[in-house]
Amino acid sequence: MVYSQVVDTTKTQKAARGEGPRERLLRAAGTLTYREGAHVGIDAILTSADVARRSLYQHFGGKDGLVAEVLREASERTEQGYSDALASGGDDPRTRLRALFAHLETVPDAPGYRGCPFVNADLSLADPAHPAHDVIRAHKRRLRALLEAELRAAGHPDPVTAGVQLMLLIDGAAVTAASRPDEQPAAAARALVELVISQTAPAS
Amino acid sequence: MVYSQVVDTTKTQKAARGEGPRERLLRAAGTLTYREGAHVGIDAILTSADVARRSLYQHFGGKDGLVAEVLREASERTEQGYSDALASGGDDPRTRLRALFAHLETVPDAPGYRGCPFVNADLSLADPAHPAHDVIRAHKRRLRALLEAELRAAGHPDPVTAGVQLMLLIDGAAVTAASRPDEQPAAAARALVELVISQTAPAS
DNA sequence: TAGTGAATCGACCGATCGGTCTACTTTGTG
DNA sequence: CACAAAGTAGACCGATCGGTCGATTCACTA
Numbered sequence: 467m468v469y470s471q472v473v474d475t476t477k478t479q480k481a482a483r484g485e486g487p488r489e490r491l492l493r494a495a496g497t498l499t500y501r502e503g504a505h506v507g508i509d510a511i512l513t514s515a516d517v518a519r520r521s522l523y524q525h526f527g528g529k530d531g532l533v534a535e536v537l538r539e540a541s542e543r544t545e546q547g548y549s550d551a552l553a554s555g556g557d558d559p560r561t562r563l564r565a566l567f568a569h570l571e572t573v574p575d576a577p578g579y580r581g582c583p584f585v586n587a588d589l590s591l592a593d594p595a596h597p598a599h600d601v602i603r604a605h606k607r608r609l610r611a612l613l614e615a616e617l618r619a620a621g622h623p624d625p626v627t628a629g630v631q632l633m634l635l636i637d638g639a640a641v642t643a644a645s646r647p648d649e650q651p652a653a654a655a656r657a658l659v660e661l662v663i664s665q666t667a668p669a670s
Numbered sequence: 671m672v673y674s675q676v677v678d679t680t681k682t683q684k685a686a687r688g689e690g691p692r693e694r695l696l697r698a699a700g701t702l703t704y705r706e707g708a709h710v711g712i713d714a715i716l717t718s719a720d721v722a723r724r725s726l727y728q729h730f731g732g733k734d735g736l737v738a739e740v741l742r743e744a745s746e747r748t749e750q751g752y753s754d755a756l757a758s759g760g761d762d763p764r765t766r767l768r769a770l771f772a773h774l775e776t777v778p779d780a781p782g783y784r785g786c787p788f789v790n791a792d793l794s795l796a797d798p799a800h801p802a803h804d805v806i807r808a809h810k811r812r813l814r815a816l817l818e819a820e821l822r823a824a825g826h827p828d829p830v831t832a833g834v835q836l837m838l839l840i841d842g843a844a845v846t847a848a849s850r851p852d853e854q855p856a857a858a859a860r861a862l863v864e865l866v867i868s869q870t871a872p873a874s
Numbered sequence: 875t876a877g878t879g880a881a882t883c884g885a886c887c888g889a890t891c892g893g894t895c896t897a898c899t900t901t902g903t904g
Numbered sequence: 905c906a907c908a909a910a911g912t913a914g915a916c917c918g919a920t921c922g923g924t925c926g927a928t929t930c931a932c933t934a
Contacts, residue, residue: 487911503796505709508892518912519893529892581793588849589785590794592707603850610853630846630858638842642834645792646807649814654834658862691881712922722882724925733922 488525490515496536500583504533504590504598534597537587541605544584548612559620560663563613563632567659570636571652574643581644585637609633620666628662635659692729694719700740704787708737708794708802738801741791745809748788752816763824764867767817767836771863774840775856778847785848789841813837824870832866839863 485493494515498506508529512519526532548566555565573579580586584602591598614629622628635655642651689697698719702710712733716723730736752770759769777783784790788806795802818833826832839859846855 501796503794505796505891507890509890519914520895521911523893524910585845586793589790589845590707592705592709599849606850627858627861630853630855631862633853634839634842634846634855634859634862636842637845638838638840641789641793641841641845642838645803646810649834649837651834651838654831655838657831658835658838658866661862661865711920713920723884723923725881727923728880 487515487517487521491517491522491525491532492536492539495532496540496583499533499536499587500580501578504587530597533587533591534601537584537598537601537605540583541601541608544605545608545612548609552612552616559616560666563616563620563659563663567656571656574640574647574652579644582637582640585640586644606633609636617662617666620663622662622666628665631662632659691719691721691725695721695726695729695736696740696743699736700744700787703737703740703791704784705782708791734801737791737795738805741788741802741805741809744787745805745812748809749812749816752813756816756820763820764870767820767824767863767867771860775860778844778851778856783848786841786844789844790848810837813840821866821870824867826866826870832869835866836863 491511494517495511498511498514502510508519508522511532512522522528522532526535547569551566551569552562554569555562584605587598588602610629610633613632614625617625617628617632635658639651639655642649695715698721699715702715702718706714712723712726715736716726726732726736730739751773755770755773756766758773759766788809791802792806814833814837817836818829821829821832821836839862843855843859846853
């Protein structure tokens, strides 16, 4: 917690001058771990971020902490993206869900797409004690809860199962899009998503 | 093909005496790369296989070759498993598909389950030039073709898309079962699988 | 029984890993 | 201006990485 106005001013000035080492580290680590995998060397990250070795350990305690924090902040952005996409669909839960999946369908088209960063990290980090696993699990649970809430609002008879189903389709399509995009997994998933959504009570 | 009785005897003797270095390497590498991830050290594999360093390079040319061969042989076994499971369902394509997925549903219950070995390897090996990627892609394509053939035989109006859909559910459920088994992804997937199967023409 | 090829052991290579540490510079504040 | 905090630069640590190689042992065959 920050009380002093002075400290506040300082932070603002620093932010205004550009990103600090912490932000540069997070950005570089996010880019490199996604592109090169979670096993990129620390040196590559430091070089890319143009940050001293020591700063990494002061801010994040080590590589594991940095990776976990990268995913934690990314999860916030992703969840915000889901919320925004849902909101773009208006008030009807079915329309909102369709808007969300219409948005998700465009994600794999981005150049350099390599699948869901969270799934990739989860499967790449073999050590079950790695702090990133908790971050990822919690993130995926929140996404599922988001879908579940929409399905419940739409009157789906089993919103819990249906939420899991939508997540299965999202993750499955991401995995497939990363390695065999020619199979057009997003389109295939879309049809099943529509089936799940249409299991809800027709608009009253 | 083996013609000579002498050679046969020799091979039998070798097999009877135990697995050769090549087999021990494949077994150890398969176990370790699945459990510890594709980044296990060569020394760990050699120690576990009780094989000399040199033998690895003579048989597989290097670590990448070993990993690729592990996946190649595993893919044969997996595809045989799919065929057997389908066959256990008799002649009706719908029954056959249901038998297959009933079998797949039990896979994540195995102790030490960590998801689909092929998906895990595909996502862990960041280098797109790694020989394992081709092996995995081909394997997944053959599985999809297997499903597609059943769906076509069952009279599904769009067996290609439906095949991709079933694969999405399989891979999505595997990923989820590995990190959040409490969500019971297999059961959730099963319901959608049934929907896809039931899209086929009812038994004539 | 002599010989051949495969498999073994283990030293060794340069490179890189994650992490620690000292010394110096910069920055903004009191 | 003086000072404390933060950042930088870079040497250094032990460990491990994938890979090469010489020397030896072993099994099987001719």
